[in-house]
Ligand SMILES: Nc1ncnc2c1ncn2[C@@H]1O[C@H](COP(=O)(O)OP(=O)(O)OP(=O)(O)O)[C@@H](O)[C@H]1O
């Protein structure tokens with residue numbers, strides 16, 4: 001069963017004009033998204049942005065109001081069964097059966113996916129090893145820590161060896177160490193050739209993990225591409241800081257006279273300079289000062305932190 005829509009061979013997930021209304025609220029508005037095979041793809045947005053809505057549609061649990069979505073060529077509405085076989089979906093909240101033993105629990109899900117009994121034991125062993133919980137195989141789920149329960153949740157979605165993983169905030173509520181462990185597991189899964197989409201509201205958490213990210217806000221896509229590209233998008237009006245040992249007022253006047261500079265102000269003994277746009281070579285600042293006779297002691301570029309970048313993108317003030 002394949003879809004009649006031609007899908008670029010490298011695309012694992014593709015949405016076209018995906019829209020979901022709740023009454024008059026557009027939880028998702030005309031989303032066009034492509035996730036390539038082998039991507040570890042970060043899906044980022046603040047609370048209520050539409051991440052869960054998107055992932056639930058991709059997981060066939062929610063029907064779109066308009067538009068469509070394809071996973072490995074299968075339409076999530078018309079070919080929902082085929083989609084369910086190729087995806088592993090880890091919801092943002094999932095109940096675990098606290099009175100079950102780890103092995104029993106995973107075996108139960110293996111049976112749901114009709115994995116033959118003879119093969120199930122090995123499969124359960126394999127997924128437990130993958131999430132680093134082999135030594136807990138006989139433990140009651142209720143007796144595991146939160147981080148371990150999250151890992152069991154991940155093991156559960158791996159049981160039928162899906163090609164595409166849809167993970168809704170799998171690291172939420174975990175302590176820093178458990179987060180790092182979760183990220184390491186995801187990297188291992190990527191190395192195994194899986195395509196992974198992971199949602200989060202923390203851009204910096206995904207910057208080293210993911211090769212591509214998308215940012216959504218109020219149901220609309222505002223960026224999709226490499227992490228570095230997000231920074232570039234808001235880097236207009238780069239800020240520089242200089243310190244001079246000569247007259248500060250004279251240095252400020254020199255800078256104010258230049259068209260490449262849009263703002264200059266003294267701050268705590270330093271001069272803060274906002275450049276007119278991102279294309280301005282920052283060596284112009286040193287040039288102007290030295291030629292004008294100022295004595296330059298220090299010059300540095302203001303690195304915009306990723307969280308600041310995210311706030312600017314989601315506030316819409318990216319110029
Ligand atoms: N069943 C529902 N009925 C009405 N509105 C809903 C429903 N589910 C979601 N919404 C609305 O859709 C919007 C998107 O919600 P969604 O859960 O997709 O956001 P999210 O990005 O996952 O947020 P969070 O970071 O809080 O998990 C929100 O405004 C939410 O209130």
Ligand SMILES: [Mg+2]
Pocket residue numbers: 051052053092168
């Ligand atoms: Mg959510």
